[in-house]
Every structure is written in structure tokens, then in C-alpha cells.
Amino acid sequence: DSGVTQTPKHLITATGQRVTLRCSPRSGDLSVYWYQQSLDQGLQFLIQYYNGEERAKGNILERFSAQQFPDLHSELNLSSLELGDSALYFCASSTGTSEYTGELFFGEGSRLTVL
């Protein structure tokens, strides 16, 4: 158990809908990262937050947004969903020490299926 909690584990929705994925980082971790894992694109970095502020942005679509709240949990909002958004969405966290070692602690992911 990495200590990173993601909900929901599975989600099925229709095209055009909006969903919110939630992540609780390990206790004490200030950084949260979101990754998308799909069959054709592999593991893609979406966005990183550090202590409530956006720190780095990857290949995140404009239809997607994220935020990190004062209690450090994060939410990834996916809107106007398309079939191609079906993927496994990972949240990961890191703390001060692992900022220098690079280790990220991953949650179990949220499996999104868009029908």
C-alpha cells in the first residue's frame, strides 16, 4: 500500500459527460501528479501541483482541469468526454526527500470508460 488513495476505482460514463477523479496523497506529501495511461499513448504526464499551486503541465487537454486543495487532496476534472478519454488515470505524490530522489508513490488508479 503506497498510501496514495484514489477514488473512484472504476467509472463508466457517456460521451459528453463530466467526471471528477479524486486523489489523497500520502500523509505529509506536498506534491501531487496526474498521469494518464492508455493503450495507444502509454503513460502520459498531465499536471503537477505543489502545495496548492500548479507546478508543471504536460499533455493535458483544455477539457481537463485539476486543482489541489488546502488539505492537499487533488481533483482532476474531465469534461466533454470523448471515447478516446477512456484510460487509467493515476495520481502520484512525493515529499521533500523524494523531490531529490525522484521517487513517486502511485495510487491504484481510476479506470475511466467512456461509452
Next chain:
Amino acid sequence: AQTVTQSQPEMSVQEAETVTLSCTYDTSESDYYLFWYKQPPSRQMILVIRQEAYKQQNATENRFSVNFQKAAKSFSLKISDSQLGDAAMYFCAYRSARAGNMLTFGGGTRLMVKP
């Protein structure tokens, strides 16, 4: 932009034997970190081993070791005495020492272990 390539989509090994997974990367930087992550059927990403680019000595973690060739930009993972529990997807990942903790992943290698 950095890229990470894993040229072996699938590998198989007999239980108790040794297998080597390949990874190459492309970067113009001199200071960075390399990782191997394991993703079992449970989906969670687990750190297997880490290598700092400034260290010449290859990292070792129990049955797992790496062959880091900085000039060749190669970072292979050797698994000795393979066990059934080693069956998983293995991802090679790169992190720049300058770019915070964003990881760039390779496409993955599926390892099958035959009893």
C-alpha cells in the same frame, strides 16, 4: 524533450532464470535520474530500482540490478532468480534533475514468468 524507449513489448523467462529488460533514452542533459517501475495486474506502479546519473556504480536491489551505460544512454534491468511474482509490466522512466519530479516513461515491457 526527453524520450524513453523500451524496444521489447514482451519478454518471457523461466522461473529461477535471469532476464534482462532493455531501455534507452534520449537527453541532452548530464544530470538526471533513471527508474524502473513495476506494474502488476493490481495496476499499482511500484518502484523497483533507481539510478542517479552522476553515479558510476550500477544500482542493485536484491535480485534486481541495472546496467547503466551513460555514454550509450542505455539503462537495462536484470532480474535474477525470476519468481512468479515478478510477472508484470515494467516501465523505464527518466527524470531531469532540473525539471522537478515529472517522470517520462517508456512504453513498457510485459514480463511473463513460466513455472
